[in-house]
Amino acid sequence: MRVVCILLSPGAAVQNLAECCLRLSPQVAVGEHWIFLEIGKCTRLYTEDTVLKRIRVLLSKFGMFAHLAVADDIPTALAFARYQNKNKSQLPVRALLDYLNPFQYADSLNPMLGQLNKLGVYTIEDFQRLPRSTLVGRFGKEGLLAAQFLAEAERILWPHFKIKERIEESLALHQAPLDIEPLLFHIKTLTDRVASRLLGRGERASRFQLFIHQEKFSHVSQPLREFSFDLPLAQSTSLSLLSLIRERLNTQLSQTPLQSEVERIQLKVVEAVPLKTSQRDFLNRDEEERELWGGLIARLEEKLGRDSAFVALPVDTHIPEKSWRRGRDEWDRQNVGLHVSESLPLPPPRPLRIFADPLPLQREGAALFEQMSNLSWEIEAIHGPERIREEWWYAGSERDYYRIQTRSGEKLWVFQRPEQEGLFLHGSFD
Amino acid sequence: MSASAEKLESLKTQLRALGGFHEKEYLQSREVSIPRGAITQVVGPGKTECVAEFLAQNPQLQVAWIESRLSINPMGFMQRNLSLQRFLFIEAKSNFVWATLQTLSSGLFDVVVMSFSPLEQKNSNLNDLRVMRRFQLLAEKSRGSLFFLSNQTLESWPIALHLEAFRDADSYKWRNVRGHA
Numbered sequence: 001m002r003v004v005c006i007l008l009s010p011g012a013a014v015q016n017l018a019e020c021c022l023r024l025s026p027q028v029a030v031g032e033h034w035i036f037l038e039i040g041k042c043t044r045l046y047t048e049d050t051v052l053k054r055i056r057v058l059l060s061k062f063g064m065f066a067h068l069a070v071a072d073d074i075p076t077a078l079a080f081a082r083y084q085n086k087n088k089s090q091l092p093v094r095a096l097l098d099y100l101n102p103f104q105y106a107d108s109l110n111p112m113l114g115q116l117n118k119l120g121v122y123t124i125e126d127f128q129r130l131p132r133s134t135l136v137g138r139f140g141k142e143g144l145l146a147a148q149f150l151a152e153a154e155r156i157l158w159p160h161f162k163i164k165e166r167i168e169e170s171l172a173l174h175q176a177p178l179d180i181e182p183l184l185f186h187i188k189t190l191t192d193r194v195a196s197r198l199l200g201r202g203e204r205a206s207r208f209q210l211f212i213h214q215e216k217f218s219h220v221s222q223p224l225r226e227f228s229f230d231l232p233l234a235q236s237t238s239l240s241l242l243s244l245i246r247e248r249l250n251t252q253l254s255q256t257p258l259q260s261e262v263e264r265i266q267l268k269v270v271e272a273v274p275l276k277t278s279q280r281d282f283l284n285r286d287e288e289e290r291e292l293w294g295g296l297i298a299r300l301e302e303k304l305g306r307d308s309a310f311v312a313l314p315v316d317t318h319i320p321e322k323s324w325r326r327g328r329d330e331w332d333r334q335n336v337g338l339h340v341s342e343s344l345p346l347p348p349p350r351p352l353r354i355f356a357d358p359l360p361l362q363r364e365g366a367a368l369f370e371q372m373s374n375l376s377w378e379i380e381a382i383h384g385p386e387r388i389r390e391e392w393w394y395a396g397s398e399r400d401y402y403r404i405q406t407r408s409g410e411k412l413w414v415f416q417r418p419e420q421e422g423l424f425l426h427g428s429f430d
Numbered sequence: 431m432s433a434s435a436e437k438l439e440s441l442k443t444q445l446r447a448l449g450g451f452h453e454k455e456y457l458q459s460r461e462v463s464i465p466r467g468a469i470t471q472v473v474g475p476g477k478t479e480c481v482a483e484f485l486a487q488n489p490q491l492q493v494a495w496i497e498s499r500l501s502i503n504p505m506g507f508m509q510r511n512l513s514l515q516r517f518l519f520i521e522a523k524s525n526f527v528w529a530t531l532q533t534l535s536s537g538l539f540d541v542v543v544m545s546f547s548p549l550e551q552k553n554s555n556l557n558d559l560r561v562m563r564r565f566q567l568l569a570e571k572s573r574g575s576l577f578f579l580s581n582q583t584l585e586s587w588p589i590a591l592h593l594e595a596f597r598d599a600d601s602y603k604w605r606n607v608r609g610h611a
Contacts, residue, residue: 289538296536300520300529309520309529312504323505326519352478352506356499409475409597427503429602430478 001154002040004051005077006059007067008033016193019163020058022200024051028161029074031103034081036074038158061192073153075102089125093117096127099149100142103159109146112139124150163201169193170266178258180249183212183265188242190267195238198272204234207271210245213264220259227252232301233294234273240295247302318347319390320354320426348386351413351427358424361414368404368412370425377406388415403429457491457540457575459484462606466540467570468590469562471578476595476602478502481543481577482510483602489513491540494533496520498550527554527561534568534576542569545579562588 006021008014010033018028018035024046027038039051046054048070059066069080076088079095093116097109115138121127128150135143149156169190177183187210198205212225227248235241300309310326317323362369366379383403390396399415406412411429416422456463464470464484472481485493493516495502500521504514518539522529530544546554555561566588569576578584583592592608 292536292538296532296538299532304520304522304525304529308522309518312514312517312519314505314508314514320503320505349509350503350506352482352503353501354503355501411475430476
């Protein structure tokens with residue numbers, strides 16, 4: 001067994017960092033203000049040095065400082081980190097406290113430690129030299145327990161690590177910005193942290209909220225500004241979350257600017273979905289492309305509105321304007337082919353352009369006029385008609401479609417209702 | 431060419447590749463070759479048909495199709511042997527320039543098609559050279575081909591290739607008006 005101990009300063013957000021560490025090892029335990037990781041079984045994935053470097057990167061993301069140490073068991077790793085010593089026998093005798101309870105600091109050994117000092121027992125090595133039979137007589141049951149835990153340190157059980165229900169990160173700002181760019185600089189810190197936690201937990205965010213707390217002056221009508229993001233495709237990278245936030249803030253803060261200085265920002269993941277693979281596949285870019293695709297769709301929908309970016313799914317109908325619908329999620333994209341019915345014959349060639357609202361045309365001999373765009377064509381040849389009947393249950397009528405070839409090279413798709421006079425331009429073979 | 435000159439040329443090519451410079455790649459179509467990492471403009475009646483035919487000839491290409499108000503008929507693509515799985519359609523309203531920049535910078539697409547009317551061209555910042563230069567740089571970076579489909583020629587030097595579609599008997603073809611193909 002190889003255990004890494006991350007000893008943080010008291011009061012640090014241990015739980016949040018521990019969630020990120022799940023990416024490095026599935027066996028994680030949390031102490032009072034320290035974290036243990038079992039990395040002995042991951043030696044084929046990375047070396048101890050790599051783990052320590054990755055932990056340092058995580059620490060810098062969270063703005064934390066920590067002492068790191070690696071040892072063969074939990075208490076020794078903690079003692080190494082606490083006393084910055086890599087020799088177990090040379091650890092101060094006070095390290096016995098870590099051996100007795102490595103997950104919580106306890107002062108039950110204080111009387112015994114006082115006695116040991118008086119006896120000139122300063123290191124673990126000195127303590128191990130004391131005859132075991134004399135320990136109970138000299139120090140009571142604590143003496144024997146300490147010796148036993150010291151000898152059997154590897155047999156300490158790992159407590160269960162429970163992740164928090166929701167991811168929430170906040171940042172107090174001392175140099176409070178009012179402009180978007182410096183604010184985004186601070187928000188990036190939050191998105192970095194949230195993305196690291198999402199990756200550790202093996203999740204992607206599908207809904208998240210950003211809160212901007214402004215200083216509560218009397219002229220500030222709305223000190224708390226809230227921005228909710230409902231993502232069409234779940235995201236897990238800091239960059240994609242940040243670009244969405246940037247778009248939203250650019251739009252909304254230009255309409256309703258901040259009224260006073262920002263004192264705190266908060267990012268909360270309201271809903272998350274499982275990430276298929278938490279480790280990147282170096283031989284396959286599919287996962288990366290899915291993430292990029294999701295990021296692009298989210299950005300486009302954020303700016304252009306829902307359903308503005310989509311894959312087209314065929315619909316089994318002969319009505320030209322209803323022959324496809326908008327699909328947006330990953331499943332739709334991968335399974336466009338499933339929507340195609342092989343049993344139905346394909347209709348006659350349809351134009352590549354179909355207008356949402358057919359344009360009324362006027363015909364004068366061989367000339368066609370469209371008044372709205374002030375366009376005119378000279379008819380060269382007419383092919384058709386192809387009769388298309390709308391669904392009877394919608395009380396639909398019939399349309400006779402003609403393909404009109406013009407002298408200027410266009411091919412227009414024009415229809416006429418049998419019961420009416422007028423011609424309508426519905427599309428073009430552009 | 432002598433052996434030493436050939437060797438010198440091959441060394442030059444290797445040095446250019448090391449410096450990040452790549453020879454221009456082309457996508458094949460029946461009449462002309464479309465440069466990768468560059469802007470191509472197609473005008474004239476039948477331009478969409480020509481682009482659809484080009485895409486059908488290159489089935490490996492992923493395509494983003496951007497219009498301000500969508501008039502494209504995806505069923506028409508299916509009838510021309512194009513798999514809809516390859517397409518992302520974007521209805522960008524007045525933000526079609528922004529949407530094209532985003533799509534290009536994602537690097538997900540081999541071909542980005544931007545279709546606009548003369549009025550949309552006039553009302554957007556497409557005539558701004560800086561915007562065109564951004565398109566060009568992003569296309570170069572993503573090694574994607576950016577198509578402008580319009581009824582009116584857009585005169586701007588970052589456009590590498592100008593094609594004109596025309597009707598030839600019952601089908602549409604395109605020809606090179608200006609640029610290298």
